[in-house]
Amino acid sequence: METVVSGIRPTGNLHLGNYFGALRNFLTMQNEHNCYFFIADYHSLTTHPTPGDLHGNVRQILVEYLAAGLDPEKATLYIQSDVPEVAELYLFLNMNAYIGELERCTSFKDKIRQQPENVNAGLLTYPTLMAADILIHRATKVPVGKDQEQHLEMTRTFGNRFNRLYNVDYFPEPQAFNFGNELVKIPGLNGSGKMGKSEGEGNAIYFADEPEAIRKKVMKAVTDSGPTEPNQARPDAIQNIFQLLKVVSAPETYNFFDEMYNTCQIRYGDMKKQLAVDMIAFTEPMRERIKAISADEAYVSKVARLGKEKAQENASKTIREVREIIGFKRF
Numbered sequence: 001m002e003t004v005v006s007g008i009r010p011t012g013n014l015h016l017g018n019y020f021g022a023l024r025n026f027l028t029m030q031n032e033h034n035c036y037f038f039i040a041d042y043h044s045l046t047t048h049p050t051p052g053d054l055h056g057n058v059r060q061i062l063v064e065y066l067a068a069g070l071d072p073e074k075a076t077l078y079i080q081s082d083v084p085e086v087a088e089l090y091l092f093l094n095m096n097a098y099i100g101e102l103e104r105c106t107s108f109k110d111k112i113r114q115q116p117e118n119v120n121a122g123l124l125t126y127p128t129l130m131a132a133d134i135l136i137h138r139a140t141k142v143p144v145g146k147d148q149e150q151h152l153e154m155t156r157t158f159g160n161r162f163n164r165l166y167n168v169d170y171f172p173e174p175q176a177f178n179f180g181n182e183l184v185k186i187p188g189l190n191g192s193g194k195m196g197k198s199e200g201e202g203n204a205i206y207f208a209d210e211p212e213a214i215r216k217k218v219m220k221a222v223t224d225s226g227p228t229e230p231n232q233a234r235p236d237a238i239q240n241i242f243q244l245l246k247v248v249s250a251p252e253t254y255n256f257f258d259e260m261y262n263t264c265q266i267r268y269g270d271m272k273k274q275l276a277v278d279m280i281a282f283t284e285p286m287r288e289r290i291k292a293i294s295a296d297e298a299y300v301s302k303v304a305r306l307g308k309e310k311a312q313e314n315a316s317k318t319i320r321e322v323r324e325i326i327g328f329k330r331f
């Protein structure tokens, strides 16, 4: 049995990228492994949310985890800030994380470009906090999308460095995981290669979106004037739409439009209409459950309390052992 850890930042609602990159794996893994799934609210502080927004977003992701089918009896579902042991491990790991390697991290370089006015130390040390999330449970598998691959590599570096420094074999090497083997990257609708919360208006399809909002976003997706030669290579924006069809539509639907493209008969309007219909159908059951679970205040609180208890039990054991290894011994 593997120990599995993964998390999602509460900076907006869940989108299809989160689902196909991470959540879909959570749902199968919870049946077979020892799973810890959390809401990365410490991480979200790098963007300085207001207290009201922070709380609302954390609650929304918790509700969406449950609506997707995560079972708090099988997996441990918790809120990162309910387990301050994570922050202590983050401090220890930061003592042997080097500025150079943190500065070279791709996600940090992206942030410098995206938000030059807010390059805070939390962004620089984002990979150490993520390593603490994973190492606190001594995880072996981490279901994530392709964008998190480098962070996992850094987690292994920090864990191995700790082991070497103290001459122990304490932290196992966690591996990024997707049950299709390849890590995935779901594209956005506005020509962006990645569906994401910070990728601009109209880029992401959220489970909580109403059908009309989904239809509008899909119909606005970037296209071009169409192929002029049979079997022509597809520009990125068109390839993105095909990739989205592949994940939400039936194989026959995908094959039909694929054939239409290759024979230069494609009508993008028809393809987008079909994609919108399929996305609305795909998200429908979850949309309904989100509403029902969100209304059940007592249940949501109970799940959060149970998760905190279970996650802290394991995290405090790790912290006790790590303190001992470092040399913080009781007098």
Ligand code: TYM
Pocket (backbone or CB within 6 Å): 005, 006, 007, 008, 009, 010, 017, 018, 019, 020, 021, 022, 040, 043, 129, 130, 133, 134, 142, 143, 144, 145, 146, 147, 148, 184, 185, 186, 187, 194, 195, 196
């Ligand atoms: P976050 O909140 O950006 O995304 C949550 C999960 O969704 C995946 N994902 C995608 N996968 C495929 N295609 C996409 N377009 C797409 N967009 C998002 C992400 O890969 C991720 O698995 N740093 C993490 C959160 C985190 C974490 C951790 C994850 C903090 N600590 C420890 C695992 C283990 C993040 O920002 O994910």
